[in-house]
Amino acid sequence: MKKAKFKKKILCIGAGYVGAPSMVMIACKCPDYKVTVVDINPQRIAAWNSDQLPVYEPGLEKIVKKTRGRNLFFSTDIENQIAVNDIIFVCVNTPTKTFGAGAGQAADLQYWEKTARQILEYSQSSKIVIEKSTLPIKTALAMERILTSGKGDITFDVLSNPEFMAEGTAMNDLENPDRVLIGSRETKSGLTAREELVEIYSRWVPAEKIITSNIWSAELSKLVANAFLAQRVSSINSISALCEKADADISEVARAVGTDSRIGSKFLRAGIGFGGSCFKKDILNLVYLCRFYGLPEVADYWESVVKINEYQQDRFIANVLQSMFNTLAGKKICVLGFAFKADTADTRESPAINITRKLLAEHAEMVISDPKALDNAAMDLDDAEGQISYIEDPYRAAVGCHALVIMTDWDLYRKLDYGKIYRSMVKPAFIFDGRNIIEHRKCFEIGFNVFPIGKPPLTRL
Numbered sequence: 197m198k199k200a201k202f203k204k205k206i207l208c209i210g211a212g213y214v215g216a217p218s219m220v221m222i223a224c225k226c227p228d229y230k231v232t233v234v235d236i237n238p239q240r241i242a243a244w245n246s247d248q249l250p251v252y253e254p255g256l257e258k259i260v261k262k263t264r265g266r267n268l269f270f271s272t273d274i275e276n277q278i279a280v281n282d283i284i285f286v287c288v289n290t291p292t293k294t295f296g297a298g299a300g301q302a303a304d305l306q307y308w309e310k311t312a313r314q315i316l317e318y319s320q321s322s323k324i325v326i327e328k329s330t331l332p333i334k335t336a337l338a339m340e341r342i343l344t345s346g347k348g349d350i351t352f353d354v355l356s357n358p359e360f361m362a363e364g365t366a367m368n369d370l371e372n373p374d375r376v377l378i379g380s381r382e383t384k385s386g387l388t389a390r391e392e393l394v395e396i397y398s399r400w401v402p403a404e405k406i407i408t409s410n411i412w413s414a415e416l417s418k419l420v421a422n423a424f425l426a427q428r429v430s431s432i433n434s435i436s437a438l439c440e441k442a443d444a445d446i447s448e449v450a451r452a453v454g455t456d457s458r459i460g461s462k463f464l465r466a467g468i469g470f471g472g473s474c475f476k477k478d479i480l481n482l483v484y485l486c487r488f489y490g491l492p493e494v495a496d497y498w499e500s501v502v503k504i505n506e507y508q509q510d511r512f513i514a515n516v517l518q519s520m521f522n523t524l525a526g527k528k529i530c531v532l533g534f535a536f537k538a539d540t541a542d543t544r545e546s547p548a549i550n551i552t553r554k555l556l557a558e559h560a561e562m563v564i565s566d567p568k569a570l571d572n573a574a575m576d577l578d579d580a581e582g583q584i585s586y587i588e589d590p591y592r593a594a595v596g597c598h599a600l601v602i603m604t605d606w607d608l609y610r611k612l613d614y615g616k617i618y619r620s621m622v623k624p625a626f627i628f629d630g631r632n633i634i635e636h637r638k639c640f641e642i643g644f645n646v647f648p649i650g651k652p653p654l655t656r657l
């Protein structure tokens with residue numbers, strides 16, 4: 197009898213920022229598992245099968261090249277792939293609902309539910325179904341209800357295995373995670389399913405970092421982890437406003453506070469606020485759940501994290517306007533960085549979108565520069581009114597501008613020759629460092645009026 201080539205077959209539904217990189221890592225670490233990633237978007241799948249991957253992540257391309265065609269496959273054939281695979285990760289998008297009850301806060305579960313129904317329809321054997329998308333607590337219950345609504349003999353065990361990787365560092369996060377969390381039902385078959393998933397991760401993750409829990413705790417932990425991280429950013433940003441009033445320096449405060457081992461130093465970088473597809477969406481989802489469960493005080497507490505984030509951006513925009521003599525009309529402003537953070541082309545919920553739109557509303561002429569995100573920036577600003585140009589080279593982008601606004605912490609912007617840039621700009625020239633990444637004193641000495649976040653400005657005006 198011919199020996200089966202693969203020990204088990206894994207499917208991932210959803211080939212986005214999370215689904216594909218996490219499956220790439222599993223394929224790399226488990227060469228005896230066949231891993232297939234499917235998506236309803238044929239262009240995305242074509243890109244995963246090409247040399248132009250649809251997601252930019254340092255280190256990703258190398259592992260895709262190593263695994264693709266060996267035990268990693270990308271396909272649009274969702275129906276057949278559901279039928280032939282044993283373990284199914286679901287990693288479809290779960291955006292904030294834009295319509296009906298809970299609009300603007302609750303998670304839109306339509307893609308998720310559609311997937312559950314497809315799994316039921318096309319399955320011909322029992323399967324483990326794993327929630328990898330970030331979901332409201334008790335979604336697994338809805339998933340179980342859909343999956344048990346037909347097909348007599350076939351059984352489905354639903355697990356929650358939320359993903360904690362961050363963009364820009366995804367491959368390192370996936371290879372060396374702080375923890376892998378697996379929630380299951382505490383029934384015999386639930387625990388057996390959990391063990392199957394533990395076996396996969398234990399190929400490269402130390403046992404003490406694989407945490408198991410009940411399924412609802414796992415679902416909730418993901419929302420709470422993002423809420424805590426975002427809360428730290430809002431906390432430090434709120435204090436940056438006080439620093440600007442009281443001549444303190446936010447970097448010195450963050451350092452002094454963060455060296456307390458109980459507090460820790462990470463996620464205390466003040467800036468123009470958090471962006472990205474998840475922090476705001478997940479906090480609003482948490483807020484919605486708290487209201488749903490009759491906990492308005494808890495909901496208000498978490499909602500304030502989002503409000504401070506908006507306040508921080510409004511403050512930044514007001515500062516640009518006031519510092520430039522209360523008029524931006526006809527002035528040219530160069531945006532350095534449009535991605536929501538460094539080392540990604542992703543611009544979802546990037547503060548740069550809102551800030552650029554508000555500056556356009558003041559009739560400023562905008563020049564957008566970014567090493568990776570210009571295509572996404574052009575799509576984000578597609579319907580924006582006003583004059584916008586896109587120039588990747590920061591030196592060319594700055595020529596003839598009145599101000600630079602730094603929106604993304606790309607390493608590249610730390611190392612620019614600001615003397616050369618200054619000479620090409622209209623005087624007085626301004627820098628608004630929304631990420632506190634450049635040498636402020638040095639830029640001031642060159643001639644710039646420098647406005648950092650949470651530090652006294654350095655200006656001759």
Ligand code: NAD
Pocket residue numbers: 209210211212213214215234235236237240274287288289290307308310311328329330331359360361362363473474
């Ligand atoms: P994404 O939009 O990049 O990817 C989702 C993919 O799912 C898309 O390509 C979409 O076409 C596909 N899809 C939707 N419905 C489908 C269906 N019925 N069948 C097949 N494919 C379908 O989103 P993402 O950033 O990868 O996020 C996915 C989930 O992971 C979200 O719940 C998010 O909160 C969570 N998450 C994201 C990150 C991150 O860094 N982006 C990190 C951790 C968790």
Ligand code: UGA
Pocket residue numbers: 330359360361362363364422425429462463464465466467468469470471472473474475536537
């Ligand atoms: C975040 C979490 O860090 C991941 O653990 C989680 O898996 C992911 O969300 C998710 O669920 O999508 P990500 O959004 O990719 O990851 O990036 P972060 O590094 O968390 O940064 C988020 C935003 O906060 C960025 O705009 C960043 O610039 C900002 N930030 C971060 C600060 O302004 N200051 C900081 O000190 C840290």
